[in-house]
Amino acid sequence: MFEQDSIDAGAVLTQADLAALTAWMDARGLGSGPLESVRPVTGGTQNVMARFDRGGRSFILRRGPRHLRPRSNEVIRREFTILDALAKTDVPHAGLIAACDDESVLGGAVFYLMEPVTGFNAGVELPDPHASDVTFRREMCFSIVDAQARLGAVDHVAVGLGNFGRPDGFLERQVPRWLKELDSYAAFPQYPGPVIGPVAEVARWLDEHRPTAYSPGILHGDFHASNVMFSYTEPAVVAVVDWEMCTIGDPLLDLGWLLATWDLPGSPDEFAGELARRGGLPTPRELVARYSERSKRDLAAVDWYTVLACFKLGIVLEGSYARALAGKAPMSVGERLHNTTLRLFDRAQSLMSGE
Template sequence: METTPSPLLGADATAALTAWMDTRGLGTGPLTRVRPISGGTQNVMVRFERAGREYVLRRGPHHLRPRSNEVLLHETRLLSALADTDVPHPHIIAVCDDTAVFDGAVFYLMEPVDGFNATVVLPPLHAGDPSVRHRMGLAMADALAALGTVDHFAVGLAGFGRPEGFLERQVPRWLAELESYNRFSGYLGSILPGVDPVADWLERNRPAEWRPGIMHGDFHLANVMFSPHGPDVAAIVDWEMCTIGDPLLDLGWLLATWPEPGGVDLLDGALTKAGGLPTAAELVARYARRTTRDLTAIAWYTVLACFKLGIVLEGTHARACAGKAPAAVGDRLHASARALFERAGRLIASA
């Protein structure tokens, strides 16, 4: 059967995808209304229709990295495991793990999410009602708590990650990452405030007991899509960092990136500019309603999130110093990394 090539996918990729969908019984005829989906990931995401049904295709970047396919398949295993849970997530239609089909890349097809990214735009309902925006924040805590209650053994994720020693690995792992940035020419070393004191505090105050569970790994406002009809979370997206670890680090990550009165808005998005959001304390209280986990050490998890994310962002600054990333982006993320370490210092002081 002849296919109509999409300029976005290219003639060969369009033909390969169409033929593969034929073998899976996923519609007939050409792909239509093919358009890209933008987002914070470098993965390729394309929305299209076939025979009246909408699909979203997700694959690694056009220039695949060494682990791009492995990471994507890791993600599909997690999303498939969540299929019968009440965690809002993109629903997988089909997965292709054969790299011969599609230009060396594995890929999957999922149902489109009826939602919007609140860091980009707010519909009139959400923009015009601060009570809706307040409930959007609480809905994020609900969605995250739902994820934290999933029994990863029961949904088939035994062996999915390495929970043993998870918390013990964190500080040494990220100090080594920060040290590795010295390999970039032009980078004069870290001037992030309080790295060693924060690391020392984290090591001395690490929780002695915790319960493993599913982690998203990068849970913040930009990785959530909200319903256009109200405050509910339509889907948690971008699961590339998912693992089995301590789910309370996801809550700490949300709090570390949450807009702080008088502080730096790390995401600088439409929702945070509109205001009306719940406080960090309200998010913790909301999460507590749906969990049996001990939240007494949540300040520790928030400090760890500040520490880890600050070091991740500093990596882009180091690459920018070497001309491997735009200077403006490097400067902005360095400022965010400093703000995160400053926030960690304030949390420690008040702990």
């Protein structure tokens, strides 16, 4: 009943999954006939993604990893909730087709179907004219900032996300939340402790310089150059992807995240890949100026948000190193990300000192 291409769809979906998915789609009038050309969609996520065709229409399925983690379903629910809300906005994203909140359909996993996006990830590839035209590449980068500004301008209450996160005290929670995460790595006996730079100094500086007020909005949570897809014909973002860390918080942290990961010394292509290797990118100052043109948000504390992004992301990446030392992740990946953590804390210290 299920037609597959040369890639074994069983790598991501079993025959039982496909049968259950077909019945679920039948009940909702989502096409008819067999699921054709079922194949995995690769990417930098551990969640399962598969593309297939049915009745002349293409679909992308996304669910948690094959071996579900405690929060896997919660993450997927957050993703399809945000995609549903974004349909009412001008933020570029993959359109949500339908979501399944019933864990029994796919053996314990909730899932959703979304529209395929015609575009490319510049962290992986850079076709012409983007590769050969520096003006195109600069405009690609400004398009990332434009997408951030659009997201930050969304009234989250008006699009139905009034109860989606906990915006009260969001900034105050950040430092203790991530220090606690760093402390948790002590559970891996092989981890020698966080030899990653001035953690306590950065934490203290963040507490002392924290903005006293902010305007809540949708926060993507991992907004860097490899988490967007670009048009093949224009220097424009056609979709922001990987919404698994989204919440209601301070959207300026997304801008700080982009600046923290931008052309990072020692890890120049960790977050932008081919785009960074081609060069000719705007400076951080130019990115901030573009955001200021597109947003009404006060950017006086942009360095603070960038330092917070360095702090948070560095601690997140250090977790991969701790797991690698415990044999739970490839050591090559752990060491690479540990090096990136060192560079992030170097950048934080430079910003704190006004360099």
